[in-house]
Amino acid sequence: MSSSKKINEDNLKKAKQKYENIEIPASLDSTIEKAVEKGEKKDIFKYRFPLTAAAFLCFILLALSCFPKLNFIAPASANTEVADNKNVSGDITVKAAPLPTVDSYENMKKLLGSTLHFANASNKDVVETKGAGGYAIKDDLTKSAPIDNNMSSSNISKKAYPDYSTTNNQVQGVEEGDVVKTDGDYIYKINGSTAQIIRALPATEMKVIKNITLNNEIRLQELFVDNKTLTVIGTYYKKNDATNTTEDYNIDSIYPINSTPITKVLIYNISDKSSISELRSFEVSGSYYTARKIDSKIYIISNQFINLYKKSGGEQPALPFYSDDTKKSAYTDITLDKIKYCPDAVAPNYLNISSIDTAMPNSGLEISTYMTSAGNIYVSDKNLYVAGYDITKLNNSPSTTLYKFSLDKGKAQYLSKAEVPGTTLNQFSMDENNGYFRIATTVNGSTSKNNLYVLDNNLSIVGKIENIAPSERIYSTRFMGDRAYMVTFKNTDPLYVIDLKTPESPKILGELKLPGFSTYLHPYDENHIIGFGKDTEEVSETTSSSNTVTKRVIQKGLKLAIFDVTNVNDPKVMFSTTIGDNGTDSAALYNHKAFLFSKERQLLAFPLSVNEFDNKVPRNPNDPYGTLKFEGAYVYKVDLENGFTLKSKISNQSYSNKDFKTFTIGFDYSIQRLLYINNSLYSVSNNRISAYNMADYSQVGSLSTEVK
Known part of the structure; x- marks a missing residue:
């Protein structure tokens, strides 16, 4: 050798x-x-x-x-650059080239000319604003609900798991803001312009210990709470200093914009309930849209419609602005050289993403602004996804433009974008799992169709199923690990079971058809799902003029179902029950946070109003939606042996008798949320909290929370 x-x-x-x-x-x-x-x-x-x-x-x-x-x-294409960061799982993300900045007013006018005209005049029947500037397809249902899903409950006797319920969050570890929260000792809630802190224990002696009342022009919308801080978020309107609007620039403006919405955030020190103090406040222009809290960091999304008008000194755009500390500083404009845009998805809207660390409330405020639409939002523990829309395409080939932002050290940083056909229904249309992003869309048109796309870490489409349930549209979607469940509807309610184990080749495994539709799907366990929606019936009608028989679908009452998907190729309905007749409604049909579920406690509860037809005559011309018979909440025992067992009907309204035959409805007494602490169930409305013993649901406490 x-x-x-x-x-x-x-x-x-x-x-x-x-x-x-x-x-x-x-x-x-x-x-x-x-x-x-x-x-x-x-x-x-x-x-x-x-x-x-x-x-x-x-x-x-x-x-x-x-x-x-x-x-x-991962070689970068001519349009990409390698990112400096990796997500938590260690995946490398190749991001798109940095977005360009607006830089000049002339460029802004050029970018916005066609879109403003389109939004204001051409397509009022197609698009509508969401949060003063976000755009979506009209008639999209809003809100519908991983596996964390409020299953964290408590063992009544042994305290084997947490003793109080939490917000029904979509993603484990990513908290969503809500109007009511509890830490197991206190209840925190919003009542108009007031944030209230209520001592919840013992349930027989509830007491309001603090009303934090703000300017009555501020409408508080959501809050977050932890051991040391309470964060409240709301919107108010600031009058503009000019009345001359976009008409000077040959852009149709049928709605003069005389004021600008402002998102206000206040953080309080609540570690000592006897001495609650304000730690920090800030404001960002735009209507509050949504927020997420990961550990101690809160990310806040606001939308601001772009208003063009003349100021003294010449033509100026209405810039987004902020105040880092409302007690010490005036507003600071976010200048055009700081505002970014996506060249092929411009919209007349500022999307502001701001973030703050509640553990360090005096730290700097992070704000980034993008000139784009903000539709539905999905947030994982490491990334933020914005589903935006190019509104100029909504008449022809509607599509969703996805923007991906990393959430690193409390700051949102743009990573990449993609475009998929169709539009999303709500946040549950999107999901991130093992470095892949999954999204379900509906393409509306003469014949609607539904699609599911799987994108890799760089937002390149790697797998897809298209043309699912032609002529129908998606009413709910739920991603659970390597599976997706999708409900579409036109005449019947198909539930599709979709296999996503191999991202490059998703496939439909099974399908179940039954009357009605589910607007929300909630995991019971790995092989069972709760469907929450409406019952329907197909009826035949004969027209008097032509004597022809036509069929159409009518809505009936609210429907609960348990789907067994143990055999993914043959899903079945194990149990179902219907409440009331047409006109029966529940906030949980549109907002998953109103849905309280605990598998361990065998508990399901939700607010609702029940309508029934007198003498059970359906579709009486004089009584098309039945008569209101009850307003409050239903509480069920739910298990896989007996299905749904109604345990109690509870209400915060003032009924004249126990049969609920006559009563006066007061909006401020309508139940917004239900929660539990130890062995007590609490029904929360603006002006009242009631407490019930969960052993027999007898009422044990009541507290007026009216703000005078």
């Missing part, structure tokens, strides 16, 4: 020994495999001499040893 050959073999052996214990990340291994499949194999293995092979191996292993410091692999 020659000395040079022995040296080469020794070098190779040393390299192997040094790096043999390095674990290759799955994402990197997958990328290498794809590279080999694309033809690089001949380049890699053409090195036949040991020295060259050893050098190549050392290079690869050295790169691995530097992982995750090296952002290597």
